[in-house]
Amino acid sequence: AGILGATLSSALSTMVGAPRILAALAENRTIPLARVLASKTPNNDPRNAILVSSAIALVVIMVGNLDSLATMLTMFFLATYGAINLIVFIEKTLGIASFRPQFDLALVIPIVGFCGCLGAMLLINKLFTILAILVIVLIYSRLASKNLVSPWGDVRGGVFTAITEWAAQKAMSMPYHPRLWKPSIIVPVENPLNYRNVMHLTRDIIYPSGRLYCLSVYTENNGLSQLESKRELLAPLIAEELFVQDISITDGSFDSALPVVLQTLKSSFLPPNAVLLTISNNREKQKRLLSLIEKINSFQIGLMCLHIHPKTGFGQEKKINLWLRDRSPNINLAVLTAFQLMQNWDQANLNLLRVVKNREDIEKAVLNLEFFKEKARLPVNTAVRVIQGDFYEVIQQETADITIFGMPVPCNTMFDLIGKVPSTVIFLADSGLENAIV
Known part of the structure; x- marks a missing residue:
């Protein structure tokens, strides 16, 4: 009698509880046919869930043994x-x-x-x-x-936070080595609507494991519209599961905000290692750019200055020209950036170029570039070209989808070069944290 009573008690509790549990799961849309199973009678009984749970129980009993x-x-x-x-x-x-x-x-x-x-x-x-x-x-x-949002919280967030804290402590206690370098770029965005091409190139530089910090300065008047435009701008990168951090500042200007943000991020666990600025044809904006570069130079961070050609843009994304001066201090970031673009542009070709004044210097320059190509482990199809002539005349004749230069000294030389090169141009300055041959 005791065994029979216990069995009946268990059966009754299961008969009452199972359909309601099934209906509760359906209400949270965690199971298939949620709308059908969540429906209830006027007496608040989950009729469909009772029928389904009863059918499951009968089928299991008939197919197997107790x-x-x-x-x-x-x-x-x-x-x-x-x-x-x-x-x-x-x-x-x-x-x-x-x-x-x-x-x-x-x-x-x-x-x-x-x-x-x-x-x-x-x-x-x-x-x-x-x-x-x-x-x-x-x-x-x-x-x-199903990416369900739990109203009572999710312990997984705490687990990942604890793992991140532990990993951060371990990583920060170890010395940095250039071998650990990966692109981590901060991009100041003035008007999100005008930065789609910039974000396209940034994606091609940081993909697949780099990081992007997107900085914007807003006012009370345009804050909401700018934030919405910025979300749309970053949405494709977030969809590709890239590390994207949105940084928004109200009031102020980029000239004052960027140095403060850099100081803050440089002391964080995952700091940026390069700043990407755009070059305008407007003389007033060029003066602002030079002023901003002077402020950035006090930080140990790479510098990228991009000028997108108004007609050709990035062309067919097939040809990359990398100009390497002899004993240039800004080679490493340029080579690493060219390599990233070559990896992310479909069937792109990389050309290493140098200009010499005398014909007898050509052979030595070729050997030097070939040696560097081998040390930097660049792809075997990387072409090496050394051209005799005047630098400013030669660069006008060399076409590419993007042309990469080391940062010239003085920096305002950039403005003369962008008017002579028939393609999109990016100038790069090393931070000292990267090394293309390690």
């Missing part, structure tokens, strides 16, 4: 208790202030509980243990893919 069914159900009960113990262990380990149960436990208790549940599952049936774990993984994957 002993196997009992074993499988035991597995899922033990898996549930094991998961609860594991979650308690994780929450206590993270040290989150919001997790403060009135009945506190020693850390060893959830560990013993989790290991005990797993051990019991393996002792009962190894095959069903594997099956139960696979079902749990499938359910978790299904829920994670």
Whole structure:
């Protein structure tokens, strides 16, 4: 009689509880056919969920035997208790202030509980243990893919934060080496509508594992419209799962904001290592650019100055001309940037070029560039060309989809060069943190 009563009690509680649990899952849209299963009668009874759960129970009983069914159900009960113990262990380990149960436990208790549940599952049936774990993984994957927002919070955020804090402490305690370099660029954006081509090139420089910091300065009048335009500008990069951080400042100007932001970010865990500025044909903006470059030079950070050709843009994204002066101090960032573009432009070709005044210097210059090409491990199809003549005359005859120069001294020489080169031009200055041959 006792066994019969216990069995009937369990059956009744399951009959009442299972359909409502199924309906609750459907209300949160965590299972297929959610709209059908979540519907209820005027008496608030989940009729469709009752029918479906009853059908599932009958099919399982008819197909299998009760002993196997009992074993499988035991597995899922033990898996549930094991998961609860594991979650308690994780929450206590993270040290989150919001997790403060009135009945506190020693850390060893959830560990013993989790290991005990797993051990019991393996002792009962190894095959069903594997099956139960696979079902749990499938359910978790299904829920994670739906990007559900939990009103009571998500412990995964705390786990990732704890891992990040631990990794940050370890990384910051180790010395930096140029071998660890990857593109991490901060781009000041004045008007998001005019920066689509700039973001396109930035994406091609940082993809697949670089970082982008997008800085904007707003006023109260244009703040909302600019923010919306900026979200649209960054959306394609975020969709590709690139590291993108939006930095917005109200009031002020780029001339005053950029140095402050650089000082702040340089002391962070993942600092930028280059600044990308655009070159305008407007004389007043060119003066502002030179003033901004003077301020940036006090930081140990790379400098990129981009001028997009008004007619050709980036052309067919097939040909990259990299001009390397003999003993130039700004070679490394230029080479690494050219390599990134070559990797991300489909079937792009890289040309290493140099101009010499005397014919007898050509052979030596070719050997020098070939040696550098080998040391920098550039692709074998990288072409080396040394041309005799006047530099300003030669660059006018060499066409490409993008032309890369080391930063000239003085910097205002850039403005003369962009009028002579028949393509988009980018000037680069090393920070000292990069090395193309390591």
